[in-house]
Amino acid sequence: MKRRELLYAVLALLGIWLIMAWLVDQPILPSPTDVAVTFVEEIISGELLQHFTASLWRVLVSTMLAIAIAAPIGLILGQSKRLDGLFSPVIYLLYPIPKVVLVPIVLLFFGIGNFPKIVIIFMILFFQILVLVRDRAANIQPELVNSVRSLGAGRRALFRYVYLPASVPGILTALRQSIGTAVAVLYIAELFATQTGLGYYIHFNGSTLFDYPAMYAGILAMALMGLGLYFAVDWLEHRIARWQFVN
């Protein structure tokens, strides 16, 4: 996709929003210009920014934790048929469960604060990364492993030069596929037992203060966060897994 095409798409969507707002003509659908003004004001005042950073921090911490824990487990399971045979039925059963239904349970167990929110996003990313890294590691050609062993590589060098780099695209694909879901579920989680985060901000402005432009500014911030994270992963993929895109 070219940048110019993206810009046109943004303009087209803003145009549709503008026309809709004009047609509906109700406080529950403010125009994009009103929302933009509120957005900037709320960012400058620090009000929105504070909730934005709270949400972003939760996403980033749980992403790091998910990579740090799921990737090594995926690598081990991908290399060992025996261990994989042992654990894959469990993963097979847990993987498709929509983690969002566990939100109430996690909140009951871990109460208020950041931790339960981090746990929920972690669960979503964990299984996605685990499964993709495991499959990447399991699908490495035995010829490749044997060639590198014949160059003198033992277990440690194989890990460093074959399994580790082979898992990087798996991690990035998992993030790209699930970061949107993670942000969506974060929104749900932030509706309860917290006074920080964009989910709280959107809900509070929408249903308690009835400040619709602020609510929309919150939605915009959450959308930008999702989009920004998606672009960041995309950018990383092109940088550190460039070989996938050449032809």
Add this chain to the structure above:
Amino acid sequence: MVQLESLAYSYGSGPPIFQDFNWHVGHGEAWAVLGPSGCGKTTLLYLLAGLRFPTSGQVLIDGKPLARPRPRTGLILQEYGLLPWATVQQNAELGLRVRSFYGPDGKHAPIEFQPNLDVDPWLERLGLAKLKEKYPKQLSGGQRQRTAIARTLALKPDLLLMDEPFGSLDAPTRENLQNLTIDLWDEQSLTLVIVTHAIEEAAILGAKILLLGQPPNVETTIIDNPKMSTANYRESNTYLELCRDLRHQMEGR
């Protein structure tokens, strides 16, 4: 250089592939191991590489029993041997990187190994200098095999093992790489063992040809091919007769 002593090998509890099998490869010899699929020729190569171990008997290299891949043995496989995420240059450097990773411990790298990543002369020699920054999937089959050869030769092996190295290449590229292999064998004083199912390839690359048949392989059938590296050997009658002879022998087994 290589000595197999009453070697036996079978996969798990399956039927034996080799039984009481003896074979000797001298320093600097060029061997082709020829046989139909399923005869155990790739298994033999993996035994020589130290990637598999005999059920009984011994594989001796330079008089020492083989317990793990030996630093000075190079192995080149038919396909998939290159790291798909690494460029030609990085792939060629891989062996040297692995050695530097462990340091000269005599186990993963020879004691006298000086850490370096100097592969440029090899990329030059194999005509890869302009392709340094390309990834394997951007290369032709021949260029990929040249990269694998550069990577292996950068480690200065004295024993080079090749498993159907040119099987998937088109005829001109194959001949070109076969000639290159002979040149390299000659100038690097390598001991060469090439495994192939192609009669023509065995006749071109093997100064001695070990013929394998349906397992179990017990007897060692050897055919001499002393004129192999002479000029225009491909056109000669000796070559054509040898091919005919090999075909008969393979059918007779």
